[in-house]
Amino acid sequence: MSCAARLFNSKSDQSLYARITPSADQFATQQARWNDLADFLKSRLKDDAGYPMSTWLQGSYKFDTQIRPWKSGAKFDIDLGLYFEWAGDDDEGDYEPAGFKELVQNALLDYAEDAENDATGVEEPKERCCRISFRPDFHIDVPCYHLDRGADRRALATETRGWEASDPKAIYKWFKDLLPDQADRAQLRRLVCYFKMWAALKIKDAAARPSSIMLTVLVAQAFGDLDRSALADDDDLLEKTITVVADTLDGDGAVPNPADPAEDLNRLDADATSAFRARLREFIDTARRANAATSEESAAEIWTEAFEHFFPMPEDLAAESYEGGQASVGKGTALVAYAFDPQIYVRAESKDNASYVREGVNEIGVIVKNCSIHFELMNAAQLPAGASVRWTVRNRGHEAWSKNDIGHFAGAELTADEQSAYNGNHAMDVAVYQWGRIIGRRRVEITVRGGVMPPRHKPNKRIFRRR
Template sequence: MAKAAHLFSGNAPDSLINRVTPTAEQREFLQQQWNAMRDYVCPKLQEESGYPISTWLQGSYKYGTLIRPVHINEEYDVDVGIYFQWEKKDGEAFPAPEQLRTWVQTELVGYADECSDVRKIEDPAKERCSRAVYNMRFHIDTPVYHLDPSTDARELATLSNAWEKSDPKPIYKWFKDAASGSAREQLRRLIRYLKGWAAVAFVETPESRPSSILLTVVVTQAYQEGWGDRLFALCDDEDALVDVVVRIHKRLFASREVRNPVDDNEDLNRMPAGAWDAFLSNLQSLDDAAARAVDAADEAAAALIWSEPFSFLMPLPEVEAVEVQEEASGRAVMQIPDVVITVYLGDSKVAHATYENEVPNVGKDCWLDFRIKNAHIIPDYATVEWTVRNAGQEADGIGDLGHRQMGMRLLSVREHTSYIGKHFMDCVVRLNGQVYAVRRVPVHIKNILRAERNPPKPAYTKFISRLRRRR
């Protein structure tokens, strides 16, 4: 049974779904930007070509599974098809694919000259779309189609002057029909969770990162397979995620093929053969974490297990520390580490303030040195993880949700303050893969010039977690 369910989509102050999902304001902003581009480009394309022009939103935004950028250099991706409409008749000449692409590229360049929010139009265009890159960390891809209104058939115009059979509507209808009501909303959350996992798990092997459409299809089909188990009650997101991960793991270890559910001739798995082993390795780690999370003794233990594949995206219980005790004896397996934080203003080499286990007030552009004070308690071969979990509007806006450093007896790390808000530096000590102790260090970055030297000591709470040793 789920132990950390409310950290996924429940009433936790900082849930996983909130960390990966764009806010309503961010989604509305993306829609406004596309509308502005459409209102400029489409009338000009119709005037230039003489054909009716229509558009259709597609991709993750259309599916309701868009996730926010989780790394500082990533962008939102919005996909909107541009459709030139004409009825094909024998003996009549019509524009070639390359001509449609040239018209669209030209009008996008003209729009960029008029709109200060657009940083550039990628040139040359991509084989299957043009791309407008915006200053606000997102881009809009515009695949171009011919739509025959008499047959409702669509063809994709490629830059190499070929027509490709491609129609995004049938697979969207398949997805929409896969679930309804609260089940559909849960399915969308599950897809977002696994997109978030893919965003952090494949940083070192980007060629092994599964595509959005591949994840959408395998999660949806796994969710449909588990329908009988949810016949009488909709399970929580954590249990549903475990079930979906187990099914996907079994499926993809048996075969790498992922057929398009509306076109059996298309394999959606376009991952290079050499990248597949790295993908399976990460999928195995996710499956292993899911199995251990089910067996976890309590919320803290489950959350820490999920944090292995989800890294800084997975929230932890909002407590000061986690003391891990032996399940049989009730004794702590080790003392909780105390963390000393030294604050340096800007590039100064002189320490401005020193805190222990919390930074209650600090400004931007400071360096913080985090150091385990009682280093003698750290076992010789223990791994120490330092995970930054950022929160707040500034971190969200720049797309910097966190990062992680780890190493054997890594007793200290240095970080820079950049975003106003309450953030966490989480220090986790593991031995042989098992958590031995956790210290959560809240860092309150405020719009102040300097840190307070002698702040009042806050009231702390401590969470007790039971350790079940793996045999």
Template sequence: MANTHNQFLKFEQAISLTLPRKNKLIASRQALQRRIIEYFKTKTTLPVPKFYIQGSYKMKTMVVKKDGSYDVDLGVYFLTKPSVEPITLQKYVADAVKDQTVSGIEHRDKCIRVIYKGDFDIDLPVYYKTLYDKHPFLATKTKWQESDPKELCDWFEKQRKEKDKGGQLLRLVKYFKAWAGQRNKRMPSGIAFSIWVATYYKANLRDDIAFYETAKAIRNSFFWETISRNPATPGDDFLAKLDYTQKSNFKEAFNVLIRDAEEALQQDSQLKASNIWLQQFGDKFPII
């Protein structure tokens, strides 16, 4: 049985942010925070918001995409209920950051996206949470929607601490996200894979075997329906935006992944096994 554990470790390094890119991201995030603070101090009568890094950066599962880019979520939090409509509050945040980059912004339904073309995007979801609210409320273009990304991050961290002390669970999430990013058809989101891995994680001394066993456990959960349920508020399905055909395409590709993983593990040399993994993970997966 070919052992490609070390190749997996090298692959994890290849798809992770380098220190210079992390530093650039931190500087960009801080610049956005300063702009937003200054805008609300000088151009509105609303209170100055607080900020919370969330999503894959907070979970330590961020990967660089196939095109070399990546996304970051920076939550903008108001500690009193704003006196304006949610879309108006989004527009204030958009106005504050619209000139931060040459590529500008996108006003999406649930966030303002600041585009650093060819590098990364920073998404700015806007929330409020008063002392009397159990969970935050997210601003969308049409309404306030109860949503608690911190609760989700806390759930994920609890799962990780209970099940894994050596960082393997985090690495597996990155492998699955990188695999999905190599597919030509629409796949589940990174957060969907994060929930699946945290729920169905199968530990092993080797990452290649852990990946294979965890993939099988995830597939077994699809017996009745293919979902990735948010364990935090609002309890939505992270696959809700995938239609029947897209889910079928995913399950077919996932079956091929598991088949190829089993074949790779059965090879009599690292070179043969690595070439099989390469077909699933792309050219960042090392052959030697």
């Protein structure tokens, strides 16, 4: 029986699901921008091309499976389909497919020139779409299509391959109709988000990473095939879903589009597909060990192997939830007595004022921004044979989250060095392993308040004058 369900999904804004999905503010910013861009493109291209125009959101935003950028500097992704409408065959249009894409590209360039639109640039056209980026942290891909509305048929304009049969609406309808129960659909969407974040973290090369739609279909089909009568929690279901997905790919690796079985959604080459299978087997092992853990703390540390700094620790969530006025402790919240008790020396020194120093053991007082922070395992000499150390930064607060800097893996040495960049109540977690088993852990809270420390100036030399 698993013991980390509340860490996956709960009312807390520190659950895994909350940490890997956009905040309400981020969602609202994206919504306002794509709405404005859609209105602009429909009006502009109706004039330029002379066709009725329409748009349709697609991809992760439409499926409600959008994940937060997995590292600082990465961007949210939105797909806005743009449709040139005429009755008849694709080649009866006034332009070649690349010509329609060029019209879209030029319109995006003009849109980006208006400073009020917060655009940061337009990339060179991609094979299947054009892309425009926006402040602070997202881009919008704009694929364009021919739509024969009477025949309800769509074709995608590509840069070099002509018209390509593609119907994003059909696969979305398949996904939506797969599960009639709204709660089941919500849980499926969460599982898709878990898979997508795991893949982003564990497969660094984007070219070797399965596409969002491939993962969505694999997870949805596995979820639909599972006997869920005895499975309720996300962590239990995730383990079973990973297993089914891995077994599915053990054949030829093909992932047929459920809305068009002739299309293979797996565009990875043979080597990348094989590597993906191996990663899935590692994911299964992590899930099984985590779900077999006897405490919430131990399970959380194991899940961190898959989700890194995005996975919360029990301290990140309230230990108790109140229902009907009564306190009820979540399952698996018992404290664990570990064999090794890490003792951490912490020293913070302002980069702007060398006289500003704060230090302590296992804790440190409130510090200002722009400090270098040194962490050191003081009792490293007492580590048993085969022991290893893992440091993980977990950032909290509006400043860090608005920058999509939720945290990061901070190393596996006996020391770690960080800096105070954001106001908020942050944490450095250290976990000690022996032969793959957790034998100790410690959290050091780091509270940052205020701006940087002003530099210290020597007092001006006084000049004494004779009367």
